[in-house]
Amino acid sequence: MLDGVFKLLGEYGNMVPRYTGPRCLSERLSVGGCDLCQTACPHDAILIPQSVVIDPAACTGCGLCVQACPSGALEYDVTAPLNAVREQKTGAARGQEPEAKLVCSRSEEGGKALPCLGRVTVSTVMAAGAWDVPLTLVHGDCGTCTLGGPDVPESVARVVQDANLLRGATGRASRVTVRPHDPARAGSGETVSRRGVFGALARGARTMAAQSIPDSPLPFVDWSEPEDRVPSEWQWRVRALRPAPAPDAPVHWPAPVVDDTCIDCPVCANVCPTDAITRDVQPDGSVTLTLALAACTGCRACEASCPPQAIRMQPEWRFEALEALVLLRDSGNILQ
Incomplete structure (x- = not known):
């Protein structure tokens, strides 16, 4: 004992x-x-x-x-x-x-x-x-x-x-x-x-x-592992969406969308706390922003930090969007 x-x-x-x-x-x-x-x-x-x-x-x-x-x-x-x-x-x-x-x-x-x-x-x-x-x-x-x-x-x-x-x-x-x-x-x-x-x-x-429910210490997060960047809480929220909604069912998951006033700066990707937003610069000079919706915690850091205020939070998304990358912006060739 x-x-x-x-x-x-x-x-x-x-x-x-x-x-x-x-x-x-x-x-x-x-x-x-x-x-x-x-x-x-x-x-x-x-x-x-x-x-x-x-x-x-x-x-x-x-x-x-x-x-x-x-x-x-x-x-x-x-x-x-x-x-x-x-x-x-x-x-x-x-x-x-x-x-x-x-x-x-x-x-x-x-x-x-x-x-x-x-x-x-x-x-x-x-x-x-x-x-x-x-x-x-x-x-x-x-x-x-x-x-x-x-x-x-x-x-x-x-x-x-x-x-x-x-x-x-x-x-x-x-x-x-x-x-x-x-x-x-x-x-x-x-x-x-x-x-x-x-x-x-x-x-x-x-x-x-x-x-008593065990309360064992958690290990430190290895930030070099992308899967460790998403908090367990949000991973379990996705898993707990059962019975599974229809693919086009609206899920309340506030996350950012970007409008045409975006100036293609890196601020939103830099402040994202889970690296849910990825900014890629293509060889032709175009910039793409993608969102891993399931990794987004809805913290609104991107919305608050966006210099031209080009970001707003969309409250609902199709259930199937939780399983794929969402294209937020494709700027086209910005070198021309």
Whole structure:
């Protein structure tokens, strides 16, 4: 049992999210930069002198900065909550309670426990809809919580709304209930907090280990690998568009389009945090801009930074566009 205790201590010790500098709009020098993570943090744990700096002593691992980040520069392991939902779906198929439930660590209800519901992302909610399993998200007393704070329920509600905007193309919304914990169910689960983890371990390490969602550290991103440039969150959003929409079905996936006032400068490609926009100069002097739609996070850095303001965000795209390169512009021979 001690091995499980030490493993759990290691998992709950990983509070600070992974930061990938090339995805950060501040490091990309996009016009206006971005301070959404800093604004979302309830503990003043984030500074942005130019790139994001997180104070590990102040960070509680609530995840609100990750929910707010528009480009995936801040991340936790999305596969952990996804697997927790899938495991509960499998259990329902064996005759158990026909729902998946994720609970915050401050709730005393049973269920798969996250440190805070600020860790819930769009892809997890979308996956619940793809698997057609109802999902209940249970938070504690956020008004007095020193881990996540009072903004958590509203932030989670936005995540659910965004997930169902995306799932609209599938014709099957995710069935999600967000609610506070039920005092009548107190004692059915272990309370796990950053400060109280040792006490909780002493009371019942085996039970807590069974309920807690692993939070293992993520490896650093190798930017030389193109497939690593797209955050896992956005990769899973595409995978969770199931049942698959018709090829011409409109999918809510805000991404840029370019008009004829474009001056063929490289700014949009330079500021794109996932290299979703590619600028190629042909031998004849023409410039082409292409977009890998599935890699676009909709951060709007290109729109904000475009010198002639030739870019606008198109909110919906045909589903089939997620599987191919989109030609944004072909300038023709600019040397003539």
